[in-house]
Amino acid sequence: MAELPLYNCYYGSSEAGAMTLTRVEPGQEAGDLGEPLPGVRVRLTEGELQVQSSSLALGRFGPGTGGRPVPVAGPDGWYRTGDLARRSVTSPDRPLLYGRAAAVINVAGEKVSPAEVEQVIARHPGVLDVSVAAAADEVRGEVPVARIVLRPGAVLSGLVDWCRAELAPQQMPRAFEPVDRIPRSATGKALRKPPQDDR
Incomplete structure (x- = not known):
């Protein structure tokens, strides 16, 4: 039986439909958008992903x-998609998605993507979920x-030390709050609220 390669329809929007495909394979860079579909062009302007598409809504x-x-x-x-992206170091023609422009945190003039911080924290073996x-x-x-x-048995102090070693100073969370679960939307996106909002 012949093996068929699998592709993810990695990126799309209500306004433009499906825009990119990416091969399902190990070792992919986080946020790899894959290859634009026929009729789709992408560009980065000041870090924002912009697209032209033959299926773009009028x-x-x-x-x-x-x-x-x-x-x-x-x-x-x-x-203008409102999504933030940067060029891949290994494949400059393939943008890497890393967050939403509206979610960027302005730390004394330094722009911090919550998604990038979440990716680092999520790699810690004691973390099940993060927002x-x-x-x-x-x-x-x-x-x-x-x-x-x-995770059961994990301690917050170990995570704080991990973050200090892995994150830039402006990316370092100023507060950590252990919770039982992260509220998410129907599509699985974390509902971002600062910890003090629940107090």
């Missing part, structure tokens, strides 16, 4: 539109804070 309706569709693409024909969000800070403006679901 516009969207919503409150304040006066019943007329608002164009999805900008005047230059590119759709990182912004909290207000009088000195820095915003700081990262982390909710953590620990």
